[in-house]
Ligand SMILES: Nc1ncnc2c1ncn2[C@@H]1O[C@H](COP(=O)(O)OP(=O)(O)OP(=O)(O)O)[C@@H](O)[C@H]1O
């Protein structure tokens with residue numbers, strides 16, 4: 056589904072990502088791990104089009120996407136969350152989900168002014184979809200709250216719901232467990248697995264929480280100082296000497 | 307702290323002298339065929355010096371003076387009220403709109419002709435400000451050349467009537483659509499720019515349009531402008547004493563009443579009122595439509611919006627185009643009201659005033675913008691004796707406003723979409 060081949064990203068003199076390859080197949084959860092500053096978020100930014108990679112290829116569903124504008128990449132069915140939650144904090148929770156569905160809505164200005172049947176129908180459907188996902192992530196009661204007033208863990212879940220209403224094929228999560236307590240992390244763990252099992256999305260995950268990563272990943276890529284260090288199943292990674300030295304040993 | 311203040315205050319005082327002395331003190335005097343420079347009179351020198359002292363003292367005690375200002379809002383009984391529910395707020399807004407529209411409807415029949423004329427101007431400014439509010443307040447794009455679209459609307463009507471004899475009612479949509487087209491075409495390359503750059507480019511565009519109108523004499527008549535712009539008709543009835551156009555009848559004869567110049571003024575006022583209400587309602591509806599949410603999302607967090615597949619250019623372009631559309635509307639009404647237009651009416655100051663209305667009213671807030679449009683248009687008329695100091699007062703009001711209520715008179719409150727209980 057997603058193939059990243061020899062991706063490189065240079066910021067002036069700093070080679071933040073150096074020849075990294077990642078690949079995500081249908082129905083898979085793949086993780087990227089590595090110490091702070093390893094270049095994980097930069098890989099995400101390149102894939103999602105926020106940065107234009109300085110080298111390498113990115114293919115999504117067989118189509119080359121490197122260097123395409125971010126919003127076009129997102130429309131192909133690949134959405135992401137952010138390491139630091141980025142909600143529309145002055146909008147309500149449900150409005151956050153409506154904004155995300157702008158592609159499902161009738162955005163014709165005249166249709167909206169005249170409230171044509173098609174316009175109403177689509178608006179109703181997106182409200183229903185929003186309701187469904189709010190229920191799914193346990194935020195239905197807060198639907199009319201301002202998003203900025205949610206607790207941190209709730210904001211994280213809303214961000215995931217906001218991705219899901221766009222009906223993506225690939226979901227990219229940047230440290231979704233950061234700042235969550237153990238109970239919330241457990242819920243998140245179940246949510247991610249269910250996204251894969253019940254909604255058939257593939258997940259590309261950046262995470263520092265080792266138990267989460269080891270528990271749900273089908274495969275793991277380790278990068279260190281921008282360079283790929285190892286990749287394989289959780290079992291292989293756990294036993295990889297380089298990884299233990301560079302990363303696990305440190306923690 | 308004190309030493310720092312002293313230095314700063316001295317600096318400001320010196321700047322005051324450097325700026326004020328040559329501007330106020332030095333005079334160019336014509337002596338026969340040549341021009342001579344004359345030094346300042348003693349009185350001017352003393353005044354400039356006093357001004358510098360005032361600036362010095364203000365800057366020296368600035369913190370305590372501003373502190374006093376900071377305390378003032380507490381005197382405002384409204385300041386401490388808690389948030390009110392959206393339903394009540396919308397109800398209050400609706401009551402406000404209905405009340406003001408009712409007042410506007412009876413207005414022309416209870417006041418003098420001059421007051422009706424002024425009210426028409428207020429309505430034109432309300433249209434302009436509501437339109438610019440979309441661009442600046444809702445989409446967050448600083449447009450300093452908004453008057454250009456106003457000019458496009460006005461000149462479209464003037465030129466169409468002059469060359470093709472097209473009437474007001476046909477020119478109204480054409481003018482608005484052409485202005486929107488201008489907005490679209492200009493916005494396309496320009497909206498890639500951010501913040502200050504966008505402001506400068508739009509400023510330049512506004513000037514280009516004005517200079518073009520000034521210099522393309524064969525088409526626009528240049529600085530002489532275009533006159534003889536026809537008044538609107540009511541189902542083919544003209545409001546003049548004599549019918550100008552073949553096939554039309556005159557209003558006063560049809561109804562068998564005596565001719566009065568007031569009929570025309572009132573009719574034009576009512577047209578402006580209908581268009582202003584139309585503008586208000588359409589934009590209000592936009593704010594709750596996907597396009598309105600997109601403006602807001604992009605303004606709040608552009609990166610998140612883009613990550614959800616929103617095209618920055620498309621969304622901003624829609625705001626720019628819609629804003630331009632309503633400016634074109636207002637321009638057509640303006641041309642018809644004046645009967646004569648020239649580039650003089652579309653100078654940068656005009657853009658600045660419309661922007662000031664939006665900022666004073668509270669960006670994004672329709673009620674605030676309407677109140678500010680009324681205040682900014684009417685106050686200078688009431689204080690005619692001070693007309694020389696108009697810009698000074700205007701500037702002072704802006705500065706005070708920024709100190710007091712940087713969020714504007716009535717800051718915007720969002721209209722939220724609520725997810726109802728499943729029933
Ligand atoms: N826009 C940028 N300009 C310059 N340097 C950057 C930029 N973005 C990231 N970097 C650098 O690239 C390196 C990798 O950063 P990145 O954010 O990808 O790390 P990370 O693996 O996500 O770390 P963390 O676990 O702390 O989130 C860092 O040294 C960072 O300073």
Ligand SMILES: [Mg+2]
Pocket residue numbers: 095096097138
């Ligand atoms: Mg990171």
